[in-house]
Structure formats: structure tokens, C-alpha cells
Amino acid sequence: MSKQLSNPGQSGTIAELSSKRRAKIHSFFLQLVDHALKTNSKSASLVAEEPGLTVHLFAKPQPGEPGDATSSHRFEHSEIESLATYVQSLARFWPATGGSPAGPAKIRSIRFAPDEGRSVEVGITAVSDKGHVKKINLLNINTNDIEAISETITLNTSNSIVLPDSLAASSGIILANSDDEKRHLDGCCVISALRRDAVLLEKPPTIACLREAIETAEKTLVILPVASKDPVEALINVCSLASKNKETLAKLVEQLRLSFIHAQAKRVCSNCAKSTPIDPTNNEKLPEALRPDRSQTYMFGRGCEKCGHTAYDGVMGLESLVRIDESIKSLILEGASANEIAKQAYKKGTRSLLEDGLGKIYSGLTSFEAVFQVTSSVSPAMASAINELRVDDQPAQSEASFHQQAPIETAETEVPKTAAERSSKKSDDKKRVLIVEDDADQRAVLELVFRAEGYAVTGAFNGKEALKSLESAPVDVVVCDVMMPEMNGEEFLEALRGDKNYDDLPVLMLTAAGNTETEYRLLEAGADDYCQKNVQRKILIKRVERLLSRSEAKRANPVEHLLAD
Template sequence: MSKTGSTPTYLSTKDTPLLAQRVEESARLARFFTKLFGELEHLQGDSIVFRLESDTLRVLVLNQEVELKSIRLKPSWYEPIYRWLADRAWSVSEETSSGSSSLAALPEKFVAAIRLPKQVVITVGQSRGPQVLRLSSIELVPISIAIERVGFLSYLRENCYELACATSGLIIVSAPDAENLKKSTSAMLSISQAIYLGSLSDPGIKNFALEASVRNPLIVTVQAGDALDALLKLKEFGYDFNQVVIAGSICQGFVRRCCPHCLREAAVDSKLVEVLPPELRPPQDISYRIGRGCAQCDMSGYFGSIGVQSLLVMDVVLREKLIAGEEQLSLVRHLYPLGLKSLLEDGVMKVTGGLTTYATLYNLTRTVPQAFLKVMAELRKKEAAYGKSVYSPEASLEIDATKVTKRSTSTQSGVSAQNYHAENEPLFAVGPDGKIRVKPLLLIVEDDPDQQNILELLYRSAGYDTITASDGMDAMAKLEQDLPDLIVTDLMMPRMDGSELTTRLKAHPVYKQIPVLVLTVVSDGEREYSLLDLGADDYCEKTIQRKIL
């Protein structure tokens, strides 16, 4: 049986039919496993056995060793099935308990995760010689749970889910070293429906990737230090950002996980913290928890492994910036509020959350690109005005609340995206209709038609999109249809005036995020204070200069 070796076999442009065959084979196997696990669930089986015989491949669905169904396939199916499982397998043998994976051969005992259309199958497998495979302890879990088990913190789970459910585009999978690159690729294959194409450095896949990524999600791999670094390597290998379809980029490495059975508070050597850049150092009074050693972890203090991630999802703004050739700092300023972190920052969050330790994290990474540090420093200054801490690992370890719009209310390190937003970019990057916004959307609430037209003309000429409402009640109805990035409202209106509208907005769990600017003809400092006390973000006279407004 041929198996993928550690040294890649580069493809030439003549091998396009081979790549097309690989994509077709992967799609066929995805359909096969979906049907097979559907049969298992329907028949209430507990295990599956693949047995290669002289002239056939028998697939048995069993329950307590009683045969429930037997499927006969051509022997040629065995090798593709073997490779499919090997690409998604994690060894659980004693010598590799830290979670090594293989894109080559199956170990004697392994755990495999297989993505189905709406679920992920997690199963314990056994390779009994070259002709028998057995899958048992089969568990079907939601995709979101599988993502959580890999180690994604709450601030990244929504973006990872979007990437895992991508139906087209390149997914660039990367890691700092070759061993972690294998593990990261296995993990992404396990939670997504993407097809593994090959190394980004392989010149033979480029033309095929440009064409096939329009119709399929494809994984290409490269060694890199973070998700943005990996994305930018596309250009190094001759890819044109104006032509290639990109779903996103993920950089991932795996570290030893603190044993949850013996987790206790403990002091941490200050020298380990001093290794970190100042922007990443947690508060001195933060409490750490580490495994103290128990029977479950063989007194090591560690139990299994956990991923450390850097991830980004492609959007219209990022694509335009890449095509324009903007510098890394500009890209990080756009992506950081959307969840992009360096591996080290994500790892520090996991250390302070009791998931791993500095010692094992530093075996994976110790560096942060300067662009990330600069944006973090800018963010600290921005947050100082809001009286919030830049470092809040507890918020990142919690499960995110339901979001009304994609990337609208996500938090990173306890920081609301709306508090650090690039100038003239939407607060709600994706509208309820799923369409990506390029311009910020303003809701103008004004009962005077002439004033309404003037404000519309003013804001549209400044590069904003607008919708209008004639009073507070009309505005509340409009909010059920779309979420603007700013509300500009008159104060004195019929039915519901600006004061009552502001009060209702700031009492709403979602609408309270939207900044409110109140316009009035009244010039009264006491009235201004009362409006701000109600929750208005600013107050402005209608007679104010256009530039200030």
C-alpha cells in the first residue's frame, strides 16, 4: 500500500488530471462516510469494521459484535478509505499521547474525527494489520463542539465555524514547524469539508487551485508564524489576490494541556512572564492554575494536548487591501478587531485560563510580529478612554452569546470590536441579509421631510449609506429590518420623541451597542447632560457646522 511520505512529491502542470481525481475521490468518500454513519445510527450499531478479502472489501456494521449489515465494495476502495482516515487520525499510543497526527500511516490505535454535513463523528480506531480497520466508541457531536474540543477560545469559534463551513475558496493551513503542520492539517480536515490539495510551495497545484477553489473548499499548507503571515505567502508563491478565491487562513500549533483532574492555583516564576513583550504581560495579581500531578496524568500535570491558534476569515475589505498591496500594519489594524491574534497571544490566554503552561507554550512560539504589538499598544490607549482592561482572559474562555449579525458583537480579550474600529468602516460588518457592508449605514430619524433630505445628502456625500425614519416608533420598526452603525435622531418628534427613543435603544440588549447622536435646535447645557444621562453618545445642535456634524 502506498503512503504519503514526509518528503512531498511535487506535481507538475501535467498532473492536473491527478489533482482533479483527488478532489473527486475526496468528494466520493465524504458521501460514502455520510451514508455509512447514517446507516450506523439508523441500525443503532456501535462499531464498523473494514475487512479486505481476496476479491472484495467487506464493510460490517456491528452491535456488540452482532452483524447488523454487510456492505461489499471493490478492493480498490480500501486504500482511499485508509488514506482518508489517516489524514484525520490522531495517535493515542502511549509514546505519542501529546496528540501527534499523521498524514501518512495509521498507528495501531488512533482517534479520528470525520466531518459530516451537519455533524462531526469522533471515533476510536484500530488498525489490525494491513487488511483490517475497526472504528468503535463512535460519537456524533455538533460542529461547534468539535471546534471547542480542538481548543478554540470563544473569541475565535464563530470565525472557525465560518471557515469550517466554507463551500469554496482556499483555506491556508499553517504552523511554525513541519510536525505541527501535519497536526493542524489533520485538525482542519476533521472539522471542515475541505479537500487537502498540497503544499503552497508546490508549483503544480497553482493553476488547478485557482480554478477549482471557485467550486470547492481546498486546503493548501505552508509553514508560517501566524495566519496573516501564511496568507501573505500566497503572493510569494506567485498567486494573484485579484484572481484567487480565498476562504481564510489558520495557523495552529499544539501544546500539552494541563490535567483538569488535578488543576490547582499555583505561583508562576516571574522570569517566565518577563519573556513576554510588555503588551502581552498579564496583570501581576492574576491567579494561575496548573496540574499538580495525579493518577490520571501519571503525575505529570498534563493530560492530552490543546491547540493554539491564529485565524482570519477573508472579507471584502481585506481583499481590497491585499490587492492594493497595503502594508502588514494596515492589515492587522483591520483584522485584529475581527479576531486575528498572534499564536503567542492566544497561548497566553490559554495559560491564564489554566489550559496550558508558559513552559510548554514557549516550546511552540516566543515571538510576536511588530505589527501586532503596535496595534495592541494603540488598542490599550483606545481602551483607556473607556476604562476597560485590555486583558480579560475570562471573557475569552466563555462561550459566546448569540450574535445578531456576523462579527457584529464579537469580543477579543474582553474588548468590544466597536471600541476599536477603523475609521469609516461599518460596526456591523455583515447585515442581517448576509451581505457584506463596505460603507457604514446610518439611520436618520427626523420628522421634517426637508431636514431629513438635507441630512441624507450630507451623510451620503461623506461616504455613508442611509435609511430614514419619520419618528421614534418608525425607527424601532426599521431596526427590526436592519441594524445601522449609527443613529442620528431629532429630539422633538410626534408619537415617540428622541428622548424616549434613546431610552428604549439603550435598554435593548442588541440596539444598545449602536451609537446615538441627538440633534436639536435647543442650546441648553442642562438638557445636553440629561440626554447623555439617558444614554445618548453625543448631542449636537442642528445649526452646527457641517464638518463638525
């Protein structure tokens, strides 16, 4: 093993844990985990010995005595204190694996769960004596039932596109919020889970520390912890640290890729949730620009056996991020104000943590009470952007706040009604999709996703607008949200299937959360398929393609398609 693992080396004190040192320790830890997986080891113990440390690997989930180890490996001149400091900075109380919505685990663990590649979770404990770490235990090294992080943290549609694109960078700096108590999931652990090779650095209290981070970021992707719940504020604070030295600021800005904030809120129990009027006191807590219409409702649990009568079942994520593109970088280097930077970020799609929470409240995922435990305000700069730019972007206010989008392509003078007529009239045209979604942000992103795949796209705010749109603009498939004002997705399905002209039009429903009863009712009402709103875009596109293929096969042979499943 000593030939396969690079020695993590020795450092003086924990305070002297430099960026380079952290990168070396991170590499050693990854190699150690990979070696454990190769040898089918389920746990390990790293024991301090003078001088150096010894690694014992075990076949059981819990480490035993050294004599029970399947193999042991000695590392001279290695120092365990720094290693313990680093791995404990990565460890958090992750929710249970295997799709269970149970509460967090009893011990902290490190999880690597990228969108592509092998996922693994490692429990972390440390044993100290008189203030000095004597042993680090790696417990229950697990590769089973661990979903990709982007599948489990409940990214909204816009952020689910921006985050993977930003993480594709081979090097650079990502700013991410850090929970000082190392208990709850935060931006640092989410980024490190998605990019296992990213090195977590210390918070930059000095310009010297920041310069080290810049140097390390030239070779690899690094995570720089920040203390903020606003990604614009975090970006400005870090840049302010380097602002006295133009050369350092320029190098920092060149390396910046993303500012990312993640927090966790309780998830509403889908089994007992019912539509609930918004309490006026909750409305008053919101900034005026974000207050919904008085007729708006949200889903709140009533308490049942499944959730232990708590109204909540598990947790979900709230996110806010800024993609630091050239326009943002130019503003920083020009010395623009925080308000100017926030406005540009808002134009590019950044939304505050509170706005993301409100979107998930209106989608039935969480509640005002749960979101307000995380955040109930926005930074002054973001408030300025919201007040100036948030016009047609407010979630479910009055109908006047929204308008039906004109079809991308002009409709035929004589609108084809049946699927066969629709197909024959435009056999050489793009496939047409109607997106029915009341959230303007999510609808806009879905439209971008489908256009990128070559579709012609029409948008509608709710079921009523969708029916009107179909009268003038024929489509091949409909992608529809469930919870919408005036006419929800289920009501839309019933109206659609009640018209013989559309009884064969494929419809895919987007559900806010996995709820067997809801999914059954949707299928009963005439949905052809359904998936959760936070599904990866490639899976959503594939499901729509499958519906279109089935529809075409049905027209070609009305019997044969029944054998497809």
C-alpha cells in the same frame, strides 16, 4: 454497493495526485463511511487486487478474513496507493472520545464531528509489502460519545464566532497548518472534521498546483495546507506564490476565506492547580508588549493521583486565525506590506497563537511551560501590529490598563434596587446584562453576542468594578468570570449576596474548566447557574434566558418556581 458508490478511478503515481483526483477520492471515502454506517458495519478492509480493489465490510470493530465479511464489493480499475495517500493525510492521533481527557489513541483516525449533523470516527491503518500498499483497514467505525470539534478544541470566544461563520461558505479556499508527521491535531484535521465535505489538497509547491486548487475551489470548499504558525504569514506566503501572475493572484484572492492555525498544548490539571506567581524567566521569554504585570499569577498543577502527578490532565487547543474579508483582500491586491496586512487583521480581531495561549494561561486552562512548548514568539509582522495597536488590550496588566465601560443606556436618577423595582421601572426596555470579565477581548465579544440578541450591555473588568457599576446602572442578569484580579468571581458573589438589594439578582458564572469543587463553591456562594467559558454562544444565551424566566416567575409567584425543576 457499486451502484451507491462512485468508483474512485485510477491514477498513475502518488506524485500525480491532482486536486481533481483528491476531490474524487474524498467523495468515495465519504460514501464508503456512510454506507458502512447504513449497514451497521463496524470495520472494513480495502484490499488491492489486480486490477482494482475489493472492499470487505465487517460487523466487528476489527476486520477479519474475507470469508467473515458481511458483504464484499469489487471496484475495477481502482488504485489503492492514491487512496491510502489521501486517507493517511487526513488521519491524526485524536484524543479519546467520550469526554475522556486521556492521551491520544494508539492508532491514527479520521474524525468528522460538525456542530450540526452526525459525528463519526474511523481508525486508519495501512499494510504495505515491499513499499507498496496492499490493504487499508478502517477500524472501529464509531458514532458514540463524539462531541462537536468546536466543543472540544477550546476555541476562545472570539474565534468560536469567526470560525463557524467562515466555514459556512459553500466553496472557496481555507489555509490551514499541517503537521508534517501527521501525529498532532492541526488546522487541516480540525477544518476537515468540522466540514466533512471539504477536500484536503497538497501543499502548493508550484503555481500549477495552486491553479488546480483555485479551479477545485470554485465548486467546493478546499483546505490548502501551509507550513506556518502565523495565519498572516501563511496568507502572505501563499499569495506570494501567485504574485507573478496578476490574473492567478486575483482568482486566488477571490476564493480565499480563512487562514487558520491550530496547535495543542497540555491542559493544567484542575484538581490540583493552584495560583502561582509568574517566573521572571517566563516573563523574559515574552515579547515586551505581551509581558504581564509582576503581580499577575496563573494556575499550575501541583500533581495528584488524577493527573498521575504530572500537573497536566489531557490537552487543549491554541488557535490563531484571519477572516479574509474584503478589506484584507484589497490590501493583498494593492500589494500592501506584511505589516499593513497584519495590522488590518489585528484590528479585525486576529490574535497570534502566543496571545491565544496567554489568554488561556490567565484563564487557568494551561501553563507558560506548556504554551512555550508550542510557541514563544510572534512573526515580525504580527509583532509590529501588537506594538502599535495593543494598548488597552493586554491581559491582566495593571488596573490602569483597563477602564470601566460606561453603561449603554443612561441610568435612572433613582436607581431601583430590588428585582421588582428594576422590572417595574423598565418593563418596556431591553433586558440588561452585566458582563464581568478581565480579558478585554472576551468581554468585547460577549458584549457583541448579547447585543445581537437584543440585550443592553454593561461591562466590568473585575468584581470590584461590577459592584460599582450596579450602584449606578441596574441590570436584570449578571454573567461573570471566575478568575479575575483584585476581586474574583467567588468574592464578587459573596459581596453581592451580602447586599439584600441584590440577593435575587440572577448570576451565571463562567468557569475555565469543569471542576466539581469550584462549581460547588460557586453555587454555595450564590451563583444561580454556571457553564464553561468555551460553551457555544447559543447555549450561553439559552441559559441566561432560562435564568431570566425563573426570576420573572419567582416575582410572579414566590412558591411555584420551586417546582420548576
